[in-house]
Amino acid sequence: MSDPFLVVEDLNVSFPTEDGLVQAVSGSSFSVEQGQTLAIVGESGSGKSVTAQAIMGLLNRNSAAISGSVVLDGTDLFTLKDDDVRKLRGSTMAMIFQDPLSSLHPFYRIGDQLIEAVQVHARVSKSAARKRAIDALDHVGIPAPDRRVDDYPHQLSGGMRQRVMIAMALINSPSLLIADEPTTALDVTVQAQITELITTLQRESGTTLLMITHDLGVVADMADEVCVMYGGRIVEYGSVDDIYYRPEHPYTHGLLASVPRLAAERVERLDPIPGNPPSLINLPTGCVFHPRCTRRADVPGNLCVTEEPALSASNPGHLVRCHLPVGARTPAGGAS
Numbered sequence: 405m406s407d408p409f410l411v412v413e414d415l416n417v418s419f420p421t422e423d424g425l426v427q428a429v430s431g432s433s434f435s436v437e438q439g440q441t442l443a444i445v446g447e448s449g450s451g452k453s454v455t456a457q458a459i460m461g462l463l464n465r466n467s468a469a470i471s472g473s474v475v476l477d478g479t480d481l482f483t484l485k486d487d488d489v490r491k492l493r494g495s496t497m498a499m500i501f502q503d504p505l506s507s508l509h510p511f512y513r514i515g516d517q518l519i520e521a522v523q524v525h526a527r528v529s530k531s532a533a534r535k536r537a538i539d540a541l542d543h544v545g546i547p548a549p550d551r552r553v554d555d556y557p558h559q560l561s562g563g564m565r566q567r568v569m570i571a572m573a574l575i576n577s578p579s580l581l582i583a584d585e586p587t588t589a590l591d592v593t594v595q596a597q598i599t600e601l602i603t604t605l606q607r608e609s610g611t612t613l614l615m616i617t618h619d620l621g622v623v624a625d626m627a628d629e630v631c632v633m634y635g636g637r638i639v640e641y642g643s644v645d646d647i648y649y650r651p652e653h654p655y656t657h658g659l660l661a662s663v664p665r666l667a668a669e670r671v672e673r674l675d676p677i678p679g680n681p682p683s684l685i686n687l688p689t690g691c692v693f694h695p696r697c698t699r700r701a702d703v704p705g706n707l708c709v710t711e712e713p714a715l716s717a718s719n720p721g722h723l724v725r726c727h728l729p730v731g732a733r734t735p736a737g738g739a740s
């Protein structure tokens with residue numbers, strides 16, 4: 405087998421503040437094969453977006469302490485100078501942000517912003533770049549792209565703006581695409597269109613996709629592997645089948661139990677995870693999930709409170725950070 409296209413090893417990101425040290429990401433390691441999709445899921449504040457920003461080189465090292473390594477196609481991005489990373493950003497790797505209205509400049513036409521994205525990385529004339537911009541808008545399904553290319557962001561709907569962001573991310577044919585909750589604040593039908601569009605474009609180009617989301621339905625449709633994060637740590641990692649049909653971490657059980665199911669025989673109340681996510685300034689001792697875990701009493705010796713569990717393999721390719729014995733990790737009532 406060939407080496408993974410993206411390898412993140414022991415990534416740590418923290419932010420010193422007046423209130424204390426924000427431990428946003430702690431010891432995260434994962435890899436993605438060329439052309440595959442890895443989904444990173446978890447509640448707000450779990451470290452998903454910070455992980456993406458660290459990979460893209462968007463964190464200011466003067467205000468953030470970053471360690472570990474991010475290897476993209478054999479190159480460790482953390483060893484490169486800022487200018488070298490900037491050259492890769494937008495060409496070799498690109499990112500779709502969750503809020504297109506704040507990501508697109510309100511004072512410039514969308515065509516001008518797409519043209520700039522082309523000319524930063526390619527020595528082409530403005531007319532050639534404009535043609536590429538129109539083609540990109542057409543490719544993501546924007547009607548009348550030769551007219552829309554001269555619109556301002558506020559003249560487009562939320563779904564159209566997100567399509568523009570996808571066009572901008574893909575206009576230079578990147579090898580790695582990071583989508584940071586690209587369907588946030590969009591209605592359900594537009595969400596389905598956007599996720600289908602990203603999947604189609606990925607298959608056409610063979611792009612490696614890192615999908616960051618809290619929508620488990622999106623994950624089921626798009627991902628090959630899933631990384632579940634909580635409190636800045638990876639708590640479970642495995643294939644889509646592992647996470648959906650053989651989940652082992654109590655937090656993963658809770659996420660799945662919180663999703664309504666159309667196939668349910670009768671309407672039942674959802675089973676939410678008790679409590680709230682921890683403060684990243686004052687993380688719990690031991691397992692970061694133990695204050696909310698309904699299975700804590702099943703672990704003898706108060707280990708959940710005193711000792712952080714290691715991320716270890718329960719089956720090949722399926723990693724879980726939990727003190728529960730492997731055979732006791734199925735939730736009450738069977739698998740989720």
